[in-house]
Amino acid sequence: MTLFWIILATTVAGLLSIAAAASLSLTVLSRMVNKMVSLSVGVLLATALLHSLPEAFTTPGADISSLFIALLAGLLGFFILEKAALLRHSHHHEHDGHGHHHGHDAESAGKSGWVILLGDGLHNFADGILIAAAFLVDPQIGVLTAVAIALHEIPQEVGDFIILLNAGFSKAKALLYNFISSLMAVIGGVLGYFFLDSAQALIPYVIVLASSSFIYIAVSDLMPQMHRRPKLKESLEQVFLIVLGVALVLFISELSHLGHSH
Template sequence: MLATTVAGVLSITAAAIFSFALLSKMVERMVSLSVGILLATSLLHALPEAFESHADTHALFATLLGGLLGFFLLEKFAILRHSHHYEGDGHGHEHGHDAHEAGKAGWMILVGDGLHNFTDGILIAAAFLADPSLGIITGVAIIAHEIPQEIGDFIVLLNAGFTRTRAYVYNVVCSLMSVVGGVLGYFMLERASDWIPYVLVFASSGFIYIAVSDLMPQMQRRATLRETIPQVVLIAVGVGIVLFLTGQNHAH
């Protein structure tokens, strides 16, 4: 419960600070750091943890494949159903059309975030049941990738006519769905421990998909050497954070 609460509220608060202060450079740096943390968490910790269990290897790889394809289809569905209009975006609509569309998008963002956070709570619960150190690292990974995403959500909400206070409060409420998911996931998975390796693999597929399909393409838009070096350094820092946390917890 502590991990899910901190992961939700901390990421929302950090995103609000960055959004309201318009610290665009911090957002770009956060994306690079997130890539390192997400890939290291999934490839160096969660997947090895799952494959070292007694679960069937072929079934785990099938879960990984299904997860990657599933996240692809979910994103396609979201893109097809999500409105990206905002007032003054240059499209030739009648006056007030874009504001109305942005308003609908704001509520869609909140509903989507609530479901997403509920799933994150289940993943954190599964990670803690597998290994407390993996639970901590998974929480850190979720915080890292949530901050850039929540910044984009805040911008949509503010454009939709939400005040800063309302946008923050509604996002915090949505983030608490991770606590609900964490509690339900803990009691469900505790009684069905054989499912834990598959949940870990599914979570890893999500982390890998987010890093490779969403975050890395953003980084590729900045192709100069001057912009690439900080990206590579921050990816390495993200990997180092996961290795440090893994080493510290294993040492105990």
């Protein structure tokens, strides 16, 4: 029965966070994707630097040097993946003469979308292991953990949806791929149930790799887009939305911690 509850909790937590994020991202926010890219930068950087990485580096028994190596490997790895995507698509788009969704030039359309999906999948996988570990301690703690994780995933999922729309994905594809990515939590939950000790040892490294994708996308793809709008009014809007994204992650994290503590 415990395995059943773990699978149910990881599935429902993923669906709830995606449904909440999609209701915002694919309706109201999809009409102003260019502006919302700045919000996504704040959300991604805050999730990585103020939530996920501190969690990974403060894990009992964590090898700090190895985690920094994983962070470096992740950043370089995502650069190589993105470079491979550019090489694969550059010939097709070089002379097609067509514009891309929301003004993205041909060589950059779509590449950041795949990187963010991979990073989000890794993050969901780690969340699944955490939910499984909580259920194996106490089913009530498991439910509270799943709720807390679903809650703090919402701003990150909003950022992911905006990045996918900005990268040229249709609304239907953005929803489908985010749903597939959320299923990694179920895989993590099942793995955690059967191999808890070894799975838990993986968590800090998986979280660091996921965080490296969030940092990479924010700094290498989204911020350069924002620099293409250098006017003072646009720049002030960008700074405000980045700060708002950071504040949103901090607020949601605080709420989820309060819920978990009770």
